[in-house]
Amino acid sequence: xxxxxxxxxxxxxxxxxxxxxxxxxxxxxxxxxxxxxxxxxxxxxxxxxxxxxxxxxxxxxxxxxxxxxxxxxxxxxxxxxxxxxxxxxxxxxxxxxxxxxxxxxxxxxxxx
Amino acid sequence: xxxxxxxxxxxxxxxxxxxxxxxxxxxxxxxxxxxxxxxxxxxxxxxxxxxxxxxxxxxxxxxxxxxxxxxxxxxxxxxxxxxxxxxxxxxxxxxxxxxxxxxxxxxxxxxxxxxxxxxxxxxxxxxxxxxxxxxxxxxxxxxxxxxx
Numbered sequence: 001x002x003x004x005x006x007x008x009x010x011x012x013x014x015x016x017x018x019x020x021x022x023x024x025x026x027x028x029x030x031x032x033x034x035x036x037x038x039x040x041x042x043x044x045x046x047x048x049x050x051x052x053x054x055x056x057x058x059x060x061x062x063x064x065x066x067x068x069x070x071x072x073x074x075x076x077x078x079x080x081x082x083x084x085x086x087x088x089x090x091x092x093x094x095x096x097x098x099x100x101x102x103x104x105x106x107x108x109x110x111x112x
Numbered sequence: 113x114x115x116x117x118x119x120x121x122x123x124x125x126x127x128x129x130x131x132x133x134x135x136x137x138x139x140x141x142x143x144x145x146x147x148x149x150x151x152x153x154x155x156x157x158x159x160x161x162x163x164x165x166x167x168x169x170x171x172x173x174x175x176x177x178x179x180x181x182x183x184x185x186x187x188x189x190x191x192x193x194x195x196x197x198x199x200x201x202x203x204x205x206x207x208x209x210x211x212x213x214x215x216x217x218x219x220x221x222x223x224x225x226x227x228x229x230x231x232x233x234x235x236x237x238x239x240x241x242x243x244x245x246x247x248x249x250x251x252x253x254x255x256x257x258x259x260x
Contacts, residue, residue, distance in 0.1 A: 004250035005223050015192070070228040077220055085213065092209070095195065096202055104198045111196055 006059040016049050026110035045094045052087045143252040150245040162233050173226050177253055180219045187212040
């Protein structure tokens with residue numbers, strides 16, 4: 001029950017999978033140096049996403065069969081939310097790095 | 113050329129919206145059915161006062177999950193639009209995100225409170241059954257939000 005509050009509620013706030021796929025697709029049509037840069041960003045984003053999933057699983061494992069009090073559980077929730085939040089900030093950073101690397105036309109071609 | 117460049121992508125978007133709407137309606141239905149199951153179980157509780165308190169908790173749970181779904185949809189839609197707009201400043205997106213995180217935390221804390229309130233007024237047997245039925249609700253909700 002508490003596991004649900006710690007894990008299910010985080011499943012879909014971001015659709016990074018599509019963004020990563022579009023980045024890789026666009027990179028393929030680019031010169032090698034740019035291709036490497038975009039693929040590197042996509043790779044970092046994938047790694048951050050994996051960390052996000054790992055933190056959620058760790059949170060679920062921690063509260064499973066726990067005998068913590070209401071307040072202790074809430075404190076734990078804030079700890080795990082903060083951990084996840086720092087990963088989300090990394091993901092947003094990477095998104096903006098990609099945006100900064102592309103002109104408006106290129107951006108629209110890649111993602112719109 | 114017109115078909116390939118305009119009509120096909122447009123039809124595809126319409127199709128995806130349609131599939132999304134059907135799937136959302138289906139999951140909302142399962143979520144409602146799970147809530148109905150929980151209410152039916154609680155209505156069998158003999159003690160009038162406890163039964164009343166439990167039904168109030170279910171109603172509060174429904175309100176929180178409904179708020180969560182509504183805010184999640186709004187955030188997903190707004191943030192996607194903002195991010196895809198080349199001219200959106202990072203601060204604007206961060207502000208939206210911060211508000212969403214705050215709402216999510218409030219919902220989570222409310223649901224933790226509801227869980228503990230349930231535990232305090234239930235017998236061991238009731239509690240086991242209630243947890244099982246609540247998990248079903250969360251599972252349906254997670255499917256629904258994931259499909260969005």
